[in-house]
Amino acid sequence: MARILDGRVAVITGGTAGIGLATAERFVAEGASVVIVGRRQEELDKAVAQLGIDTLGVAADVARPEDLDRLYAEVAERYGRIDVLFANASIAEGGAMGSLTDSHVDRHIDINLxxxxxxxxxxxxxxSDGASVIVTASVDEVKGGPGRSVYAATKAAGRNLVRSWMQELAPRKIRVNAVSPGITETPGLAKLGGGGDTAEFFAQLAATMPDGRNVTPEEVAAAVTFLASPDAAGINGINLPVDHGQGQG
Known part of the structure; x- marks a missing residue:
């Protein structure tokens, strides 16, 4: 039985943990050759070993254009094309109004935007013509929240870029969509808990969700895989929430 991404070449930024790694696992299972991108070589090596054959790991920081040039040079040399691009790399750091710093603002703009x-x-x-581009947005693009203003603003900007790119790339039949996770149990989110009991932190967050549970990286990965697949050929320019209804409250 054919797998839905057989023969496709996929690049995933922020691919060493959380949503990115879960998506890489799903892509590999569906037959894709996968390039994962991360800033830390140790985490990258571990993820490549976990994913197995036909996976390329490239150490790169998306905030550094020269790193992206090197990334795509390696992709060109090994595969010659990209059929699926999952632009997933981003940061979320707390920053309350009245205490915002240039460093906080610049980091979010440099990486997320x-x-x-x-x-x-x-x-x-x-x-490739007919490729699929998927951008990780966030439920915060519409909801925002205390201490998350800069992060939320960058995610709203990313969502709006999707609307423009979808139109600009239409002549090449390249689809551009966004996926918006709600509260998702990732290592990145765990860091916002301040180094305390991670299970307790996630339980507190789950209590704020409509169905009492947080999103899993695998749930987001399933949505991204759908958007990357031929099954989503008629879907372009959308923002697909994976948030257990969080954004509707």
């Missing part, structure tokens, strides 16, 4: 823009921009020569 400029990093996203150049991840897609620099991939264009390698993207």
């Amino acid at each position: 400029k990093g996203l823009i150049y991840t897609v921009e620099k991939a264009l020569p390698l993207l």
